[in-house]
Amino acid sequence: MKKLxxxxxxxxAAIQLAAQTxxxxxxxxxxxxxxxxxxxxxxxDLESYSGSAPVSVVLHANPEDVDDYECRYEWIxxxxxxxxxxxxxxxxxxxxxxxxxxxxxxAELKATFTQDGDIITYPAEGEQPVRITxxxxxxxxxxxxxxxxxxxxxxxxxxxxxDNHKSxxxxxxxxxxxxxxxxxxxxDVNGGWDGRYKGKIVPDGVYYVNxxxxxxxxxxxxxxxxxNVLTKYTEMSGGGGTSN
Numbered sequence: 001m002k003k004l005x006x007x008x009x010x011x012x013a014a015i016q017l018a019a020q021t022x023x024x025x026x027x028x029x030x031x032x033x034x035x036x037x038x039x040x041x042x043x044x045d046l047e048s049y050s051g052s053a054p055v056s057v058v059l060h061a062n063p064e065d066v067d068d069y070e071c072r073y074e075w076i077x078x079x080x081x082x083x084x085x086x087x088x089x090x091x092x093x094x095x096x097x098x099x100x101x102x103x104x105x106x107a108e109l110k111a112t113f114t115q116d117g118d119i120i121t122y123p124a125e126g127e128q129p130v131r132i133t134x135x136x137x138x139x140x141x142x143x144x145x146x147x148x149x150x151x152x153x154x155x156x157x158x159x160x161x162x163d164n165h166k167s168x169x170x171x172x173x174x175x176x177x178x179x180x181x182x183x184x185x186x187x188d189v190n191g192g193w194d195g196r197y198k199g200k201i202v203p204d205g206v207y208y209v210n211x212x213x214x215x216x217x218x219x220x221x222x223x224x225x226x227x228n229v230l231t232k233y234t235e236m237s238g239g240g241g242t243s244n
Contacts, residue, residue: 139215149195
């Protein structure tokens with residue numbers, strides 16, 4: 001009976017010991033590219049992310065059944081397929097990192113639980129770690145050549161980068177008139193110009209935009225082009241000038 005009791009006790013202890021584990025998750029904050037929500041900041045829990053830079057991620061270890069164990073966490077973020085190219089190596093339960101470069105990246109968690117000389121590792125020997133993948137698109141940026149400011153309709157009222165822009169990590173645009181006078185500038189790729197100068201909509205005509213930007217893939221953009229202000233333009237009138 002005593003042997004059976006000791007065996008049962010040891011088995012119970014082993015089961016309790018083996019219960020220490022983690023369930024890693026990630027919370028991503030990124031800029032929405034969905035129609036009607038362009039430029040909005042979205043924060044949500046995802047198992048992986050694929051989209052435009054910049055994107056910030058908070059990686060959570062989520063330890064389970066820790067009790068009185070001493071815990072040590074090790075987060076590693078590396079280029080997918082090249083574990084030697086490490087971006088992050090931190091010993092914290094939760095870490096935050098912002099991706100500004102294009103490519104595919106992998107986040108892994110390792111953990112060690114220690115109590116009274118007993119050591120449990122996560123993942124257990126022979127098990128695969130939970131991997132969180134982050135894919136950052138290559139950059140793309142275009143500026144239109146016309147827009148229709150004013151209060152009469154809702155069509156194309158703001159001059160801004162085309163909605164298909166991707167992974168732009170720095171941006172500055174400046175509007176000039178034909179005499180080289182600076183009328184407006186903005187530093188957010190999702191921002192834009194409403195066609196006003198000193199509170200009034202500028203006259204119809206040709207203006208100029210100068211853009212200096214950088215993509216997550218290292219590409220540098222220098223864009224200088226005409227901007228046609230067409231206050232009488234409507235979606236029904238056609239012409240297609242606003243999309244070029």
